[in-house]
Amino acid sequence: MAQLTFREAIARGIAQEMRRDESVVFLGEDIGAAGGVFKGTVGLLEEFGGVRVRDTPISEQAILGAAMGAAMTGLKPIAEIMFADFFAVCWDIVVNEIAKSRYMTNGQMTFPLVIRSGNGGGLRFGAQHSQSVENWAMMVPGLKVVVPSTPEDVIGLMAASIRDPDPVIFLEAKALYSTKTEVPDGEIVDSLGTAKVLRSGSNATLVALGAMVPKAMKAAEELAGQGIDCTVVDVRSLVPLDTQTLLREISATGRLFTIEENPRLCGWGGELSSIVSEEIFYDLDGPIVRITTPHIPLPAADALEDMAIPSVERIVSTVNKSMNS
Amino acid sequence: MTTTTPAVSPLDLDDKLALYRMQLALRLFEQRAYDMFLENLVKGTSHLSLGQEAIAAGVAAAMKPTDWTFATYRGHAHTLARGVPMTPVLAELLGRSNGLMAGKGGSMHLTSVEHGVMGSYAIIGAHLPIACGAAWSAQFRGTDQVAVCFFGDGSTNIGAFHEALNFAAIWKLPVVFVCENNLWMEYTRTTEVTAVENPAADRASAYGLESIMVDGNDADAVYEVAAAAIARARAGEGPSMIEAKTYRHGGHSRADPGKYRPDSEVAEWLAKDPIPRYHTRLLELGASEDQLVEIERDVVREVDLATEQAKAGGVPGEDLLMKDVWADGGSSWRN
Ligand SMILES: Cc1ncc(C[n+]2csc(CCOP(=O)(O)OP(=O)(O)O)c2C)c(N)n1
Numbered sequence: 001m002a003q004l005t006f007r008e009a010i011a012r013g014i015a016q017e018m019r020r021d022e023s024v025v026f027l028g029e030d031i032g033a034a035g036g037v038f039k040g041t042v043g044l045l046e047e048f049g050g051v052r053v054r055d056t057p058i059s060e061q062a063i064l065g066a067a068m069g070a071a072m073t074g075l076k077p078i079a080e081i082m083f084a085d086f087f088a089v090c091w092d093i094v095v096n097e098i099a100k101s102r103y104m105t106n107g108q109m110t111f112p113l114v115i116r117s118g119n120g121g122g123l124r125f126g127a128q129h130s131q132s133v134e135n136w137a138m139m140v141p142g143l144k145v146v147v148p149s150t151p152e153d154v155i156g157l158m159a160a161s162i163r164d165p166d167p168v169i170f171l172e173a174k175a176l177y178s179t180k181t182e183v184p185d186g187e188i189v190d191s192l193g194t195a196k197v198l199r200s201g202s203n204a205t206l207v208a209l210g211a212m213v214p215k216a217m218k219a220a221e222e223l224a225g226q227g228i229d230c231t232v233v234d235v236r237s238l239v240p241l242d243t244q245t246l247l248r249e250i251s252a253t254g255r256l257f258t259i260e261e262n263p264r265l266c267g268w269g270g271e272l273s274s275i276v277s278e279e280i281f282y283d284l285d286g287p288i289v290r291i292t293t294p295h296i297p298l299p300a301a302d303a304l305e306d307m308a309i310p311s312v313e314r315i316v317s318t319v320n321k322s323m324n325s
Numbered sequence: 326m327t328t329t330t331p332a333v334s335p336l337d338l339d340d341k342l343a344l345y346r347m348q349l350a351l352r353l354f355e356q357r358a359y360d361m362f363l364e365n366l367v368k369g370t371s372h373l374s375l376g377q378e379a380i381a382a383g384v385a386a387a388m389k390p391t392d393w394t395f396a397t398y399r400g401h402a403h404t405l406a407r408g409v410p411m412t413p414v415l416a417e418l419l420g421r422s423n424g425l426m427a428g429k430g431g432s433m434h435l436t437s438v439e440h441g442v443m444g445s446y447a448i449i450g451a452h453l454p455i456a457c458g459a460a461w462s463a464q465f466r467g468t469d470q471v472a473v474c475f476f477g478d479g480s481t482n483i484g485a486f487h488e489a490l491n492f493a494a495i496w497k498l499p500v501v502f503v504c505e506n507n508l509w510m511e512y513t514r515t516t517e518v519t520a521v522e523n524p525a526a527d528r529a530s531a532y533g534l535e536s537i538m539v540d541g542n543d544a545d546a547v548y549e550v551a552a553a554a555i556a557r558a559r560a561g562e563g564p565s566m567i568e569a570k571t572y573r574h575g576g577h578s579r580a581d582p583g584k585y586r587p588d589s590e591v592a593e594w595l596a597k598d599p600i601p602r603y604h605t606r607l608l609e610l611g612a613s614e615d616q617l618v619e620i621e622r623d624v625v626r627e628v629d630l631a632t633e634q635a636k637a638g639g640v641p642g643e644d645l646l647m648k649d650v651w652a653d654g655g656s657s658w659r660n
């Protein structure tokens with residue numbers, strides 16, 4: 001066991017897989033000598049050298065195009081898009097090229113690649129460096145979407161994503177980069193499409209993702225003090241989605257609260273609500289409630305950003321109000 | 326950039342007869358595809374290479390079977406030129422189950438990995454960076470494979486073109502970019518919307534590349550510049566960009582009559598049709614008229630057979646609909 005930060009876990013996860021598989025290569029802006037703008041890739045250039053860890057120009061289309069071309073010809077690239085907002089300048093490569101090409105070619109091509117990116121707010125960077133884009137990625141057929149919430153999950157899900165034969169969008173909550181927890185030594189390999197029940201309660205189920213997971217846990221603690229006993233589920237993987245675990249845990253309490261950092265419209269909680277309504281409607285004891293960032297660009301000022309992104313207080317008060325109405 | 330051009334093996338008469346056959350095959354295939362479009366057998370859209378055959382054929386003649394082609398929506402010719410049989414290509418245009426991708430891709434996305442045709446891409450410019458990635462993989466694995474990427478004159482004004490050229494140059498990738506300058510981007514003359522006269526060649530120096538221009542209606546000339554560029558890429562000397570001047574005989578797509586082009590321009594280029602030119606050259610080199618007639622008969626038979634077989638293909642079944650989103654062959658996004 002060692003204490004590890006979320007950002008150190010990224011480098012450890014990548015290194016674990018690069019040691020194991022020679023065909024894993026890594027490219028992106030400032031990832032090599034600089035160790036990443038969030039210091040998430042420190043030490044990789046030193047260990048694996050400049051042929052496998054390559055700094056690129058500021059050319060997001062070239063980065064992802066290169067990853068795609070390399071993946072279709074036998075490599076397993078990891079590409080970094082520094083801030084998830086920047087997906088907008090290379091979204092064609094993600095959505096039209098990487099996501100569609102296996103289907104269009106009738107399975108002639110396979111794209112074992114991972115695109116990792118710093119996602120979401122909390123760092124007061126303003127609207128163009130703070131958006132949570134998990135809902136952009138989730139709506140695209142052909143992409144897997146993974147969002148870890150702990151250092152241990154970063155390593156295990158990174159390994160699972162790299163070993164997966166399909167394209168994976170791996171979103172790292174920037175707000176979590178400095179969190180530190182105990183992580184077991186040795187190889188850690190998790191599996192995609194598995195949600196995790198972090199806490200079991202009997203009154204309500206809070207379903208959260210990424211940076212919202214620790215907030216949901218804190219809120220659950222406070223709610224317990226107010227007599228509301230909550231289950232907390234960390235979704236971890238939007239595609240594939242572990243609906244079995246989610247539906248089971250939602251049925252068990254009869255109440256669903258989604259806690260989402262993405263702006264409200266077409267957030268992942270909307271899809272989950274629809275699945276729940278169609279499949280376990282009669283198990284519900286009250287309305288589904290979505291707690292999300294409002295449908296606005298994120299403001300920069302700390303006071304304003306804190307109002308926008310779901311907070312522990314907002315979760316507690318929303319759940320409390322809904323449970324007592 | 327100084328380049329030492331490795332020796333290129335010249336084409337002998339047999340090679341040239343094969344090159345003639347290929348150009349003719351592309352021509353007659355495209356004419357058949359057009360006829361079948363008018364008969365409403367080819368659905369959706371199609372973009373023909375009529376008039377531009379010398380480029381696809383000449384470049385392919387300079388490639389090894391292990392090299393990779395990246396084509397555009399105007400990619401029937403580039404696909405066939407790598408040795409993909411006509412029947413699956415035509416059947417794909419018809420949306421039949423014996424199509425190259427069983428009808429799941431269509432005219433604009435022809436792909437045959439076993440022939441090194443690594444996709445046809447219909448978003449302008451996107452495949453230039455993708456070709457860089459394949460070239461990077463060849464470089465990384467130490468194979469001698471080269472990626473060849475075709476695109477049009479209009480595609481030189483999109484960001485991906487510029488990102489890819491810089492990327493290929495700094496990583497010294499074994500990739501050859503081939504701009505088919507047919508003067509038009511859809512319905513607009515490219516020079517009217519481009520800062521330079523020669524959209525690809527004039528930009529090459531910005532990326533440290535040599536400016537290479539070639540008569541795209543002369544298959545031998547295309548072969549020579551392509552073979553030299555491919556040899557440089559194979560030798561680890563990095564990327565090249567070739568601008569091949571040509572003209573499309575028909576419209577941009579579907580049944581477009583191309584009326585926006587002056588008659589005099591069309592007439593001028595019809596006179597430079599690559600296929601009669603090559604025919605004349607072969608006779609000068611000592612081929613007999615009989616030989617050339619026999620080649621033509623043979624190609625006609627091939628196109629007719631492909632037409633029959635494509636039309637006889639089945640309708641793709643529902644089993645294909647949900648297949649191959651993922652590598653496990655399925656499309657499931659939840660448990
Ligand atoms: C990003 C993008 N913008 C616009 C189009 C529509 N479009 C398809 S072909 C074409 C013209 C391309 O011209 P050029 O590159 O010269 O190729 P050509 O068709 O002449 O072979 C356009 C504008 C597209 N497919 N992708």
Ligand SMILES: [Mg+2]
Nearest residue numbers: 477478509510
């Ligand atoms: Mg053009």
